Amino acid sequence: QEQLVESGGGVVQPGRSLRLSCAASGFTLTTYAMHWVRQAPGKGLAWVALISYDGSDKFYADSVKGRFTISRDNSRNTLYLQMNSLRADDTAVYYCASSIVVAAAFDYWGQGTLVTVSS
């Protein structure tokens, strides 16, 4: 059964860094574009970043550009999100999701990992 599992969330102080991971099981990430989507408490979904199947193309939301970096290790079947210079408004549940190609619907979603930025 196809499954995505995020990890790495937690409480972090403003200005600090955190790295999220998303591990796939039951399928290989190699042929999928991958995304990070976040949801602030009580708010709607917000797309964060995407990476093409081979890592050659990366796109970011303006709100995280220059602070967050998306990457992948296909040999480990894992997606990452390096988050630097964290701010209070980055507090959210972060979901990873897959799509057949960059511009296709997000078909598989993880269960999410909570990141809380607070002093």
Next chain:
Amino acid sequence: QSVLTQPPSTSGTPGQRVTISCSGSNSNIGSNPVNWYQQLPGTAPKVLIYSNNQRPSGVPDRFSGSKSGTSASLAISGLQSEDEADYYCAAWDDSLSAWVFGGGTKLTVL
């Protein structure tokens, strides 16, 4: 403020038909397919409709999608209590080079 505009809430009684609108612009809905996601309380989102009007396997045919110009709609017929959830539209935006979501619509089944 979301790039795609949805009504914050809607409601219906069991058996009724409801529609949820999603309004965008030429750079997103006007140029690219629209996808719809359902998020049940306390769970991760799941794709409900992709490419404007396609249903993934397992999604009941009570759910249907359509698109015209820079707007899209999700229709739910034969409303059931388990349809109570948040619904989001999404599309790729060519100008932003980014995925954009609607603000979400909370559906209440009365």
